[in-house]
Amino acid sequence: xxxxxxxxxxxxxxxxxxxxxxxxxxxxxxxxxxxxxxxxxxxxxxxxxxxxxxxxxxxxxxxxxxxxxxxxxxxxxxxxxxxxxxxxxxxxxxxxxxxxxxxxxxxxxxxxxxxxxxxxxxxxxxxxxxxxxxxxxxxxxxxxxxxxxxxxxxxxxxxxxxxxxxxxxxxxxxxxxxxxxxxxxxxxxxxxxxxxxxxxxxxxxxxxxxxxxxxxxxxxxxxxxxxxxxxxxxxxxxxxxxxxxxxxxxxxxxxxxxxxxxxxxxxxxxxxxxxxxxxxxxxxxxxxxxxxxxxxxxxxxxxxxxxxxxxxxxxxxxxxxxxxxxxxxxxxxxxxxxxxxxxxxxxxxxxxxxxxxxxxxxxxxxxxxxxxxxxxxxxxxxxxxxxxxxxxxxxxxxxxxxxxxxxxxxxxxxx
Numbered sequence: 386x387x388x389x390x391x392x393x394x395x396x397x398x399x400x401x402x403x404x405x406x407x408x409x410x411x412x413x414x415x416x417x418x419x420x421x422x423x424x425x426x427x428x429x430x431x432x433x434x435x436x437x438x439x440x441x442x443x444x445x446x447x448x449x450x451x452x453x454x455x456x457x458x459x460x461x462x463x464x465x466x467x468x469x470x471x472x473x474x475x476x477x478x479x480x481x482x483x484x485x486x487x488x489x490x491x492x493x494x495x496x497x498x499x500x501x502x503x504x505x506x507x508x509x510x511x512x513x514x515x516x517x518x519x520x521x522x523x524x525x526x527x528x529x530x531x532x533x534x535x536x537x538x539x540x541x542x543x544x545x546x547x548x549x550x551x552x553x554x555x556x557x558x559x560x561x562x563x564x565x566x567x568x569x570x571x572x573x574x575x576x577x578x579x580x581x582x583x584x585x586x587x588x589x590x591x592x593x594x595x596x597x598x599x600x601x602x603x604x605x606x607x608x609x610x611x612x613x614x615x616x617x618x619x620x621x622x623x624x625x626x627x628x629x630x631x632x633x634x635x636x637x638x639x640x641x642x643x644x645x646x647x648x649x650x651x652x653x654x655x656x657x658x659x660x661x662x663x664x665x666x667x668x669x670x671x672x673x674x675x676x677x678x679x680x681x682x683x684x685x686x687x688x689x690x691x692x693x694x695x696x697x698x699x700x701x702x703x704x705x706x707x708x709x710x711x712x713x714x715x716x717x718x719x720x721x722x723x724x725x726x727x728x729x730x731x732x733x734x735x736x737x738x739x740x741x742x743x744x745x746x747x748x749x750x751x752x753x754x755x756x757x758x759x760x761x762x763x764x765x766x767x768x769x770x771x772x773x774x775x776x777x778x779x780x781x782x783x784x785x786x787x788x789x790x791x792x793x794x795x796x797x798x799x800x
Contacts, residue, residue: 401535406589407527410478413586414520415543417482420578421513422551424489427559427575428454428506431492436502446499448762453503457511459752469743474519474526475591479583481516485509486579493569517750518743525731527591534672534728541669541724551659612738613745619733621791622726623746625685627753628784629722632692635757635777636661636715639699642770647705660709664716665723672724684721689785691718696778700771 401407428450437446469477488509495501528536562570613620640654672684695715702708734742764773 401528401532401539404527406591407524407536409586409589410520410523410527411539411543413478413482413582413589414540416578416585417516417582418543419551420485420489420575420582423555423559423578424509424575425454426551426555427571428502430556430559430571431502432499435497436499438499441499444762449499449503450506453506454510457507457514458748458750461511461514468515469518469522474523475586475589477515477519478523479586481512481519482579482583482586484512485516486576486583488512489572489576489579490569493572514747517747521727521731521743521746523591525734526736530732533731534724537728537731538669538672538724541665541720541727608741610745612742616733619730619742621788622729623749625689625722625726625784625788626730626746627749628689628781628788629692629719630750630753631757632696632715632777632781633661633719634753635761638761638765639770639774642765643699643708646770647703647708649705657708657712660712661716661719664713664718665720666716667713668717668720669724672720683789684725686785686789688718688721689781689788691715691721693778693782693785696774696781700774700778 401411429447432446432450433443437443441449488505492502492505495505524536524540525533558574559571562574564570566573613623636658637654640657643657644650644654668688692715695711695718698711699708702711730742730746761773
């Protein structure tokens with residue numbers, strides 16, 4: 386029988402803290418995630434101050450920046466998973482961070498033209514498509530099956546901690562770096578984060594399974610697709626994670642509009658995103674610590690309802706502190722979806738399929754991060770912030786109820 390939530394953990398976080406290889410991966414991804422979050426603020430800042438042509442509005446320039454960030458996810462998302470099955474995962478992760486660090490550093494020495502900034506953003510995003518599936522495929526190779534929930538809770542909480550630090554203090558530390566050196570201080574700071582992450586992960590050692598047969602990449606992609614179609618439990622879990630990322634992608638643009646509605650600076654949107662990160666840290670910590678008591682509860686359904694409620698209340702809330710509180714509540718709901726569903730996918734995917742499944746998941750997530758990011762701006766311009774928030778709240782609630790019912794039906798068929 387497959388449980389509604391993954392198998393409970395007995396060891397919690399304690400056993401993970403004694404796992405040297407896992408700790409190196411954890412610390413490395415924390416710094417890499419921090420670099421990712423500060424990079425977005427850096428790109429928006431550079432666009433507005435140094436790279437935006439007079440003929441373009443700031444909104445249009447930001448749209449192009451989003452496009453450069455999201456197109457690699459659409460083009461190369463699944464390709465990353467195919468590569469992960471054939472190359473050493475450590476090499477992919479360490480190499481990706483080195484390349485991203487060097488690309489970020491190079492921005493400081495290139496001509497200040499919008500096309501170059503977009504090209505660098507495109508290149509960094511392309512490399513990221515190989516890092517993410519390698520990281521997800523590495524976790525179950527380092528951690529025992531019964532500790533996967535705690536491992537994913539720890540990764541999720543620290544990922545959100547990086548989001549909090551990145552978005553909450555990203556602007557101040559970039560300003561500090563600019564004060565130290567106006568010409569390239571910011572680029573060196575963010576590039577240095579990527580290089581530090583790569584150095585930390587260099588000593589990692591673990592056994593892994595790699596394919597040696599030569600198969601057409603398109604064939605491998607289709608194999609992963611067929612596997613997911615047959616395994617409805619994993620498919621349903623992946624669908625819930627994709628919907629979650631759609632909401633968070635839209636939240637980036639919505640947070641900018643909420644900041645404007647509250648008469649804040651545009652860059653202050655980062656505090657709302659950081660507050661959602663606080664909620665995810667709290668949620669992940671609760672799941673990791675009390676997983677043995679929560680594993681039979683419909684956590685994803687509860688999480689979707691929390692998120693739907695928060696999105697709906699944004700419409701009628703004009704207090705800064707209440708908005709921050711709702712963002713925390715929304716993040717808590719997100720953790721209740723992401724941690725158990727990611728664990729379920731890892732527990733029920735055989736090692737030979739790790740790259741394909743996580744590559745496909747990364748591809749789907751990146752599309753989920755792409756479409757809402759590009760569409761939300763247009764929707765808010767056309768219909769207004771309140772209408773879009775109401776539509777998102779209703780959609781999230783319906784999806785949460787539907788996936789909960791679908792999961793129950795799958796479990797009944799399995800039994």
